[in-house]
Amino acid sequence: MSGGLDILIVGIADESLDSVASEERLRKLFDMRTNTEASANRYYEAFHALVDDPSTKNLKIFYLAGEHMMGAQIGAGLGYVIFDGNNNSPPKKIDERVFKRIEELKKRFVEETNKKGVKVPTERVGVYALNVRDT
Numbered sequence: 001m002s003g004g005l006d007i008l009i010v011g012i013a014d015e016s017l018d019s020v021a022s023e024e025r026l027r028k029l030f031d032m033r034t035n036t037e038a039s040a041n042r043y044y045e046a047f048h049a050l051v052d053d054p055s056t057k058n059l060k061i062f063y064l065a066g067e068h069m070m071g072a073q074i075g076a077g078l079g080y081v082i083f084d085g086n087n088n089s090p091p092k093k094i095d096e097r098v099f100k101r102i103e104e105l106k107k108r109f110v111e112e113t114n115k116k117g118v119k120v121p122t123e124r125v126g127v128y129a130l131n132v133r134d135t
Helices: 023-030 037-047 096-115
Strands: 005-014 062-064 071-073 076-083 126-133
Touching: 005 062, 005 096, 023 062, 023 076, 076 096, 076 126
Parallel strands: none
Antiparallel strands: 005 076, 005 126, 062 076, 071 126
C-alpha cells in the first residue's frame, strides 16, 4: 500500500468523518488548499509548523481526506500534524517536545472545532497515524 509514509495527528481520524460533519463542511472549515503559489506556501508552512518547531503557537487544524501534498492517506483525519512522515527514507525521530503538548493540543482541538460548530466526541480525540499511499 505505502512506502512507509505516515502522518501523525492530534485530533480525530476514521474511515470517514461523516459522523462528525460532512466532507463538504469539513473542507470549507479546515481545508487551506487553493491554487495560488502564496497559499500553497502558507499551506506547506502550516502543515509542518509543529514538526519544525514544537513550541509554535500558530497552529492550524488540517482536514486530510483524499490527496494532499504527501499523497493520499487511507481514511480521513482532522487535526494538528505532529509528524509529517519519513518520505520513504530511513526512520526519522520525532521531536519529543511535541509529546509534552499532546494534552494541550487535544484540549485546543476540541475548543477550536466547537467554536466552528463541529462537535467532536472528546473520547475520540487522540493521536492517530494516517497511512499514506504515494501518488
